[in-house]
Amino acid sequence: MNIKPLIIGDLIAKVPIIQGGMGVGVSLSNLAGNVAKNGAIGVISAAHPGYMEEDFEKNTLAANLRGLTKHIKKAKEISLNGIIGVNAMVAMNNYIEHVKTAIEAGADLIISGAGLPLNLPEITAGSSIKIAPIVSSAKACKLVLSYWKKHFNRTADAVIVEGPLAGGHLGFKKNNLDNDIVNFDKYVSAVIEEVKNFEKDFxxxxxxxxxxxxxxxEDMMRYLNLGASGVQMATRFVATHECDAHPNFKNAFVNCKKEDIELTISPVGMPGRAIRNKLTETLKTQRVKITKCYDCLIPCNPGTTPYCISSALIKSVKGDVENGLVFCGGNAYRIDKLLYVKELIDEMMGQSLAQPEIII
Known part of the structure; x- marks a missing residue:
């Protein structure tokens, strides 16, 4: 099968791969820029992109919006104006501000999940940015696209269907996860069929x-043969030299075993997949004291939540992989070494490995 480019409106990625957005700080400008430079779509996470800014602790929102702008522009420079997206979670506070900042900074695409992005067309109205909801089922897909059609006479530029082997927050119930894994290919086919109705309408x-x-x-080819136009990958991009996370974070993926990967508690109310460590073991029996609230997630109540997810993610991305939260995909244990982004993309495209050209 000839691998076709991924076309999203007037955006054309010669490699039909989107690098998944990973916060906090795992996918920023260096990873996203190098992914886009190599023909795929690079994605910056809008979850605390300003965590390294000097005023982050005192003025978190301003630091994050400034950081998001800096990283979008830097990724564009690295990629020679390749395609750069931003992943913005619906569940985050100041969602609208982050989306509008991404538009102003020159992002090409907004990817939005962790909730239903029902008002995304309204927020992006008047701009040329492309919008792509993340859904876990044909039912969710129909709900979002029907709402957009009714209220905004607008539809998605792309739809991402995310399965139960994904890393981080999952849009599936914990007690039915094994069944969802087995049936995921059927879910994909159902979403593809549902989307066809809106393709006709618009x-x-x-x-x-x-x-x-x-x-x-082979995974990518299976989904392309099912009728998908591309794939989104996150976990494998962590184990690249260009990933923005601390080396300890990357090596946690390289060194983990299958039995180290488990579902853990999330303040958002969804199950989350992570690498077992001191934090996840502690959370099985007690809360972790919260010393500061970053006002990051709408569903979170600092008085009752088991731990601060922002603090946990910041610790891990900075290298404290025992006391921080290390989100990962279900296949993280299959990683055994670090690659350059170009090497990974060549492998995914079924090409022989070549010497990469990177900017760090």
């Missing part, structure tokens, strides 16, 4: 991208 192509557990060239 007379436009709406590519479906598959995320969650995509690990090999």
């Amino acid at each position: 007379d436009k192509k709406i590519p479906v991208i598959v995320a969650g557990g995509v690990f090999t060239h």
Whole structure:
């Protein structure tokens, strides 16, 4: 099968891969820029992109919006104006401000999940930015796209269907996860069929991208053969030299075993997949004291939440992988070494490995 470019409106990625957005600080400008430079779509996470700014602790929102702008512009420079997206979680406070900042900074695409992005067309109205909801089922897809059609006469530029092997927050119930894993390919086919209805209504192509557990060239080809237009990968991009996270974070992926990967508690109310460590073991029996609230997630109540997810993610990305939260995909244990982004993309495209050209 000839691998076709991923076309999202007037955006054309010669490699049909989206690098998944990973916060806090795991996918910023260096990773996203190098992914886009190599023909795929690089994505910056809007979850605390300003955590390294000097005033982050005192003025978190301002630091994050400034950081998001800096990283989008830097990624564009690295990629020679490649395609750069921003992943913005619906569950985050100041969601609207982050989306509008991404538009102003020159991002090409907004990817939005961790809730239903029902008002995303309204927030992005008047701009040329592309919008792509993340869904876990045909039912969720129909709900979002029907709402957009009714209220905004607008549809998605792409739809990402994310499966139960994904890292981080999952849009699936913990007690049915094994069944969802087995049936995920059926869910993908159902979303593709659902999207066709809206393609007819709006007379436009709406590519479906598959995320969650995509690990090999063969995985990608299976989904392309099912009718998807591309795949989204996050976990494998962590184990790259260009990833923005601390080396300890990357090595946690390289060194973990299958039995180290487990579902843990999230203040958002969703199950989350992470690498077992001191923090996840502690959370099985007690809360972790919260000393500061970053006002990051709408569903979070500092008085009752088991731990501060922002603090936990910041610790891990800075290298404290025992006391921080290390989100990962279900296949993280299959990683055994670090690659350059170009090497990974070549592997996914079924090409022989070549010497990469990178900017760090």
